[in-house]
Amino acid sequence: MDGLYNHIAPFYDLIDLPFELIYYRNMRSRWLSGLRNHRILEIGVGTGKNLKYYHSSNKVTAIDQSRGMLSIASKRLKKLNSGHIELSFQAKLPWPLPRNFTVAVATFVLCTMKDPQPVLQEIWQHLVPGGKLIIFEFGRSKNPSLYTIEKAINPLTKTLFGVDFDRKPTVELLNGRWKILDINWVLGDMIYQAVLERE
Numbered sequence: 001m002d003g004l005y006n007h008i009a010p011f012y013d014l015i016d017l018p019f020e021l022i023y024y025r026n027m028r029s030r031w032l033s034g035l036r037n038h039r040i041l042e043i044g045v046g047t048g049k050n051l052k053y054y055h056s057s058n059k060v061t062a063i064d065q066s067r068g069m070l071s072i073a074s075k076r077l078k079k080l081n082s083g084h085i086e087l088s089f090q091a092k093l094p095w096p097l098p099r100n101f102t103v104a105v106a107t108f109v110l111c112t113m114k115d116p117q118p119v120l121q122e123i124w125q126h127l128v129p130g131g132k133l134i135i136f137e138f139g140r141s142k143n144p145s146l147y148t149i150e151k152a153i154n155p156l157t158k159t160l161f162g163v164d165f166d167r168k169p170t171v172e173l174l175n176g177r178w179k180i181l182d183i184n185w186v187l188g189d190m191i192y193q194a195v196l197e198r199e
């Protein structure tokens, strides 16, 4: 999958632009720009679209397993001139990072994974008790008409973005070590934003 992202990195923002303008940028702003004085771990930072929303009172470590995506994020970061954000290449688990983050962010990342459990477990390890995980994700709709659309476009979204609609949403796969604090559905029930709390 990191091979896919290395290849599409130069075009990723362009392919994603309509969704970014109509939906994602509002979601990013609403859920990330209010964070203050946190130690934030962003997983799968991609081309760095979340970076401008992190207030300078936070200390942010943003990781990705694709050097191609990170190189675009790095250019974006230079323009922001933000000393509170650090990018880090992390190709495999476990991540050699501190275990004291207060917030983790994974936007459109867990839905690219066949099985998000190992990464969820790793995030859990790196959060302090009571730490929050903010996720944005696509998932299989319970509405038959929307699910038909998802199935039709799934081969394309998997090829272009690595995003698989035909999977259970991560919030339905959680064990008792996570509590759902907030969940908000967008585009019917095809996209959601959720805040989870680590026990």
Ligand SMILES: C[S@@+](CC[C@H](N)C(=O)[O-])C[C@H]1O[C@@H](n2cnc3c(N)ncnc32)[C@H](O)[C@@H]1O
Pocket (backbone or CB within 6 Å): 001, 002, 005, 043, 044, 045, 046, 047, 048, 049, 050, 063, 064, 065, 066, 069, 090, 091, 106, 107, 108, 109, 112, 119, 161, 162, 163
């Ligand atoms: C669909 S893109 C989303 C990028 C960005 N989060 C956004 O909101 O636009 C998924 C990103 O997650 C990264 N990724 C997927 N699995 C990962 C993992 N296990 N560790 C680190 N990065 C990962 C990919 O390399 C890719 O850059």
